[in-house]
Amino acid sequence: MPTWQKFLILPKIIRLARHAPKDRHTAWDRYWAGITATGEDSEVLWDSGSDSEFLGYKDTLLHYLDPRRSIVDAGCGHGSFTRALAGIFPRAIGVDVSEHAVARARSESRGIGNVSFDVRDLTAPGAGAALAAAGFVDDGGANVFIRGVLHVLDDDDQAALVENLKTVAGSGGTVFMAETNFQGNPLEYVSHLGATTHGIPAPLELAIRGLPMPGRFGPDERQRVFPASSWELLEDGDVAIRTNPVTGVAGQDRVPGYYAVVRPLP
Ligand SMILES: C[S@@+](CC[C@H](N)C(=O)[O-])C[C@H]1O[C@@H](n2cnc3c(N)ncnc32)[C@H](O)[C@@H]1O
Numbered sequence: 001m002p003t004w005q006k007f008l009i010l011p012k013i014i015r016l017a018r019h020a021p022k023d024r025h026t027a028w029d030r031y032w033a034g035i036t037a038t039g040e041d042s043e044v045l046w047d048s049g050s051d052s053e054f055l056g057y058k059d060t061l062l063h064y065l066d067p068r069r070s071i072v073d074a075g076c077g078h079g080s081f082t083r084a085l086a087g088i089f090p091r092a093i094g095v096d097v098s099e100h101a102v103a104r105a106r107s108e109s110r111g112i113g114n115v116s117f118d119v120r121d122l123t124a125p126g127a128g129a130a131l132a133a134a135g136f137v138d139d140g141g142a143n144v145f146i147r148g149v150l151h152v153l154d155d156d157d158q159a160a161l162v163e164n165l166k167t168v169a170g171s172g173g174t175v176f177m178a179e180t181n182f183q184g185n186p187l188e189y190v191s192h193l194g195a196t197t198h199g200i201p202a203p204l205e206l207a208i209r210g211l212p213m214p215g216r217f218g219p220d221e222r223q224r225v226f227p228a229s230s231w232e233l234l235e236d237g238d239v240a241i242r243t244n245p246v247t248g249v250a251g252q253d254r255v256p257g258y259y260a261v262v263r264p265l266p
Contacts (some may be wrong), residue, residue: 006151008197010166013190014203016200024212025097025121029146031210032100038078038108045193045203046148047080048242048253054214056239057178057259062088062259064234065174067141072131072142072168074122074161075149077104079115085145086115093136097121124158125154128167130186141170145200147178148241150225151217166230166264174234174263175226179217186213192255194247218258226262236260 020150021027040049065071073082076094078101086092094117096102101115109115118136120127131137144165171173182189191209196200200208219236221261226233241257 007187008117008200009190009195009200010178010187012189013027013195014207016205017213018212019209027211028096029098029100032077032104034206034210035078035104036098038080038104042244043203043206044078045244046241047078047203047244049244051084053178053240053242054081054101057176058088060235061085061176062147064263065089065176066172068172069099069138070142071234072136072144074144074146074165076105076117076171077101077148079109079117079260081147082115083109083147083230084119086112089143090114092115093118093131093264095120095122095131095140101236101238104167105238124164125160126164127175128164131164134260137168138169138172142168143173143174144168144175145177146175148180150221151179151181152212152214155224158221169264171264171266174261176259176261177217177222178239178259179221179257180214180255181216181218182255183194183216188199189214189223192252193243201244203244203246219260220259222260222262226260230265231262232265234261234263 004144035043037043042049060078071085071089071092072187076096079094082094099119102119105117193204198215204234239257239259240254245253
């Protein structure tokens with residue numbers, strides 16, 4: 001779409017974004033409370049409805065993360081990745097600040113014995129220690145998986161969350177992250193995700209209407225919040241984050257992203 005046409009979408013985006021609650025936790029919980037479908041025909045923007053993205057991570061997870069340790073899925077949403085992780089780790093624990101997300105994750109995980117969920121703000125001081133006290137962290141630490149969460153937090157919240165991840169990982173756990181790293185302005189981002197002058201796909205509209213504006217998370221941000229003085233970088237690179245294939249337009253369901261595997265230094 002030519003740039004001038006993209007600008008025609010702007011007033012609608014601004015109108016929609018005005019509805020988003022200012023308090024981020026309220027925004028997330030209200031968003032999840034309104035979701036009625038996930039997986040195939042999902043209303044969730046970052047839900048591709050398939051395990052293809054996870055399968056692309058599997059070899060890296062098995063290579064670097066201790067397969068005898070539990071894994072905490074930080075900011076698990078409706079738990080699709082938590083359930084996939086439970087297939088390769090002895091225990092998977094999904095943690096999310098939204099009660100409605102966790103309720104949905106629990107109900108979608110019925111019958112899977114090695115999955116648990118916990119409602120918790122992972123930016124709160126002491127959240128990592130509290131997870132351990134609640135029995136969700138193995139002696140010596142648990143692995144951590146985090147997808148699509150750091151890029152929705154501001155700098156202070158990123159730092160606070162990473163402090164908690166450090167506690168969870170302890171001396172034996174390893175952290176795997178995958179985040180969107182779109183190099184463009186918000187208008188280019190919503191256009192990439194399928195917004196046109198004719199309309200905005202419903203999952204995108206729900207996100208714009210309800211959620212804080214996302215940022216990007218790539219190598220520079222990773223170096224800032226997982227500094228080399230405290231974290232060893234084991235591997236990183238580019239990745240495609242799969243989103244809702246709602247428009248059927250080729251490439252619209254893949255957002256340029258970044259992944260990294262890090263471990264706390266002793
Ligand atoms: C873009 S969604 C990604 C969900 C899931 N990781 C996935 O990839 O399907 C971001 C998630 O982070 C959660 N979240 C946001 N802030 C959080 C916080 N401070 N503590 C825990 N979870 C948080 C939101 O409720 C939401 O479910």
